[in-house]
Amino acid sequence: MEIRTTTQLANFLQICIDKKSHKNGKLLHAHILRTGLFSDTFLSNRLIELYHKCGRLIKARRVFDKMPHKNLFSWHAMLSAFCKMGDINEAHQLFDKMPERNSVSWNTLISALVHNGSDQKALNLYQKMNQSGFLPTNFTLASVLSACGALKHLTCGCSCHAFATKIGLDNNIYVGNALLAMYAKCGHIQNAVNTFENLPEVNEVSFTTMMGALGETDQINEAFHMFQSMHRIGIQIDAISMSSILGVCARSENNQLGQQFHGLTIRLGIERDLHLSNSLLDMYSKYGDMNSADMVFKNLPEVSVVSWNVMIGGYGQKHEIKKAIECMKSMQRFGLEPDEVTYINMLTACLKSGDIETAHEVFDKMSCPNISSWNALLSGYSQSGKHKETVKLFRRMQFCNVKGDRTTFAVVFSSCASTGLLKGGREIHADSIKIHIDDDLYVASGLIGMYSKCNRINLAKCIFDRINNQNQDQDIVCWNSMMVGLSLNNLDNESFTLFKNLLETKMTPTQFTYATILTSCTKLSSLSHGRQIHAHILKHEKMNQDVVVLSALINMYSKCGDVNDARIVFDKMPTRNTITWNEMIHGYAQNGQGEKGVDLYKQMIKTLKPDAITFIAVLTACSHSGLIDYGVKIFNSMVTDHGVEPLSDHYTCVIDSLGRDGRFDEIEGILDNMDCMNDPIVWEVLLSSCRLHGNVKLGRRAGEELFRLDPCNPAPYVLLANMFSCLERWDDVREIRELMVENKAVKNPGYSWIQHQDGIREFGVDEGYCVSG
Incomplete structure (x- = not known):
């Protein structure tokens, strides 16, 4: 009779377990206690399972603790309960107390650790399992x-x-x-x-x-072939596999292919699956086709937070900030609360649109912003040139006890560098040392850049040397930063030496490496060094086709006086962008071949839209080659034909061109309509022309403007005094000299340099001795 009763109770408990009937299970538990059957291990194990299934973990533990006789199943039942409820610490403690274990015990805890993101602990436990002899x-x-x-x-x-x-x-x-x-x-x-x-x-x-996997690595065609093979051998295409291929479509530029797969989902009858629908939304959003995304969204049988997030992110990518905000408001009207992803998408949308204030408002609404949100806002401030606000936000982040990561410090160091904020940069450097992140290669690169731009090149060198000594796996980014820093501090010879040291390592120079070292060659006016770099570039097929590297080569050859080799590089380029054309046009202008520069400009505008730099280059070409009327014509066409507003550099070119020809009436007309009255270069160019042609009235006006803008700059005093001396107006010369002394405008001695077999040597022109070697 007792066995029959036990069997019946076990059956009833199983029914309660299957139906998760906690109330009836409690009644059976009471009956078991009342009839003295709790000592039956089988029934007690069933009770643990019942309370676990009903989410009553504490009651399950009480049953387990009071059991007079536990077997391996009892331990497994309790271990499984802790694991499935996500209480990993209790599970681990229970596992350590188990009198015996089998492969199920180990597998249960390892799986739970992985499921809860404790991957390293799972690997450690797996190692112990192997050492214990369990397969x-x-x-x-x-x-x-x-x-x-x-x-x-x-x-x-x-x-x-x-x-x-x-x-x-x-x-x-x-x-x-x-x-x-x-x-x-x-x-x-x-x-x-x-x-x-x-x-x-x-x-x-x-x-x-x-x-x-193939889609993640941009092997788009291979991923599509995989889908075709799946379909061909008859494996059922479900919503998950279709979502995967839609993710691949989102990475492809072929939106027609995406539409075909959309049609296939309809034909297969799985288009109403929520996960699949969200994948469709994501695909159309990444295509920038928000009309199609909106059509899919409106036909969704069920809308989740994920759906709204995709729509907000999609509008953000297209800089349609108003629609993104409207989406978030509609989401809340439908009773769905924004999550972390919603706010991050909104934050990104605002930042992409350049609306920093709204981005900050969104950020402030986040209950507990994570590090990605902080970094996004920091980057937004930094990229918009609000560098002091970037540093202040970083301090607020520290006050909120949020630990910065490598991206955080790199952004803040960049802002310190841009504003020359050495004191703040040093304090943040100290903060990075406290949390042991200063050895990170990405952070070290930011530090090198910050100290270099703050004219503390020796500190930058110390960081570079320390990082290289500590890290066996050297990083090209740090080398690039150091080369840029040396060049910024006019140590281009050292930059070139560092490049040679780089070639002795196993690292491969990047396009930025070559662009940087070519800039150093340009500053040194060293054609021989530049040719050596060109030889290295020719050895690397990828670099020999890179538009950035080849544009830097054109610039180097042009500024070193070899415009013919610059044109050879230009003609051989497989692709050219606006920068490339600008460099070549400017190269002709610098080397006195303005006509060729103008001809190249005419070719360019047939296929590419010119930018502000293009017009500086071609106007310079016109000025240097005496093509005055054509230069004025191009200047007047900037706004009307190309929609480019003139900047101070454009005015400088035109004024220089007209000034060389003595057409001062036209210059005065330009000055009256010019927006850049506070640019000293414009007035310096005008003053030089007035000196050349003896235009005292306009020359004096230019001089007075320069005195107002920078009273300590000696150049305008010298130019004006020279003009008056040429006209033998000695009283005016004396007046200018006295004014120069009064304003403490001191003329610095000039220097020259020559290229010697031992390197570049500088000479003081006035003193006649070697300054450095």
């Missing part, structure tokens, strides 16, 4: 490989792959799919492809993983 199951290996992928721990992943092969689990579908995902997350796509091809059996998860 992993296919589920264990799948969890461990997932942890390796999350940590991008390729070495551990390969070790697991080898062990799976050794025990014959590498052909298991779960392990195989986990291997695919691990290699994909570690960026080793070819290994993933090899694993996929060697799997004896594949399913929709295998194909979905591969399509996602």
Whole structure:
């Protein structure tokens, strides 16, 4: 009778477990206690399972603690309860107390650790499992490989792959799919492809993983071929696999292909799946096709927070900030509260539109902004030139006890550099040392840039040397920053030496490296150095086709006086952008071949829209070659034909051109309508022309404007005095000299340099001795 009663109670408890009937389960628990059957281990195990299924973890633990006789199933039931409820600490403590364990025990805790993001702890536990002599199951290996992928721990992943092969689990579908995902997350796509091809059996998860991995690495066509293979061999295409291929479409520029896959979802009858619909929204948003995205959105059977977030992000990408704000308001009207992603998308939308104030308002609404949100706002302030506000925001971030990361410090160091804020930069450097992030290569690069721009090149060198000594894996970004810093501080010889040291390492120069060192060659006026760099560029096919590098080469050859070689580089370029054309036009202007510069400008405007720099280049060409009327014509066409507003540099070119020809009436007409009255270069150019032609009236006006703008600059005093002396107006010369002394405007001695076999040597012109070598 007792066995019959126990069996009946067990059956009733199972019904309560299946239906999650907590109330009826409590009644059965009371009956078990009343009838003295609690000592039955089987019934007690069922009670633990009941309370676990009903979410009553404390009651399950009480039952477990009071059990007079526990078996392995009892421990597993309680361990499983803690793991599934996400109480990993209690699960780990219980695991440590278990009198005996089997592979299920280890697998349960390892899987729970991975599920809760404790990937490193999962790998540590897996190592202990192996040391204890337990063989992993296919589920264990799948969890461990997932942890390796999350940590991008390729070495551990390969070790697991080898062990799976050794025990014959590498052909298991779960392990195989986990291997695919691990290699994909570690960026080793070819290994993933090899694993996929060697799997004896594949399913929709295998194909979905591969399509996602290929799409992530921009192997778009290969991902589409994978989808075709999946369809061809008859594997069912479900909402998840279709979402994966839509993610690939979002990375492709072929929006027609995306529309075809949209049509396939309708034909398969899965278009109403919410996850799939959100993928469609994301695809159209990334295409910038918000009309199609809006059509999909309005036909959604159910709208989630994710759906609204995609729409907000899409409008943000198109800089349609008003629509993004309206989306968030509509979302709240429908009873859905914005989450962290909503606010980040709104924040990004505001920043992309340049609306920093609204971005800050959105940021202030966030209950607990994460580091990504802080970094986004910091970057927004920094990129908009509000560098002091960037530093203030960083201080507020510290006050809120938010720990900055490598991006945070890099942005703040950039702002300190832009404003020459050395004191603040040093304080933030100290903050980076406190949290042990100053050794990060990305942060170190920012520090080098900050100290270089604040004219503390020795401190920049110290950081560079320390980083290189501490890090075996050297980073090209730090080398680039150091070369730029040396060049900024007119140490271009040292910059070139550093480049030679770079070539002795295993690192490959980037386009920025070559552009930087070519700038140093240009500043040194060293054609021989420039030719050496060109020879290195020719050895690298990728660099020899890079538009940035080749534009820098054109600039170097032009400024070193070899405009013919500059044109050879220009003609051989596979692609050219506006910068390239500008450099070549300006090269002709600098080398007295203005007619060729103007001809090149005429060719350019047939295919490309000129910018402000283009007009500076071609107006300079006109000025230097005496093409005065044509220069005035181009100047007048800037706004009317090309929509480019003249800047001070454009006025300078035209005034210089007219001044050389003595056409001062036209210059006065330009001055009366000019917006840049406070630009000293304009007045200096005018004063030089007045001196050349003896125009005292306009020359005196130019001089007075220059005295007003910078009374300590000796150049206008000298020019004006020279003009008066040429006209033998000695009283005026004396007046200018006295004014120069009164305003303490001191003329500095000039220097010259020559290229010698030992390097570049500088000479003081007035003193006649060697200054440096």
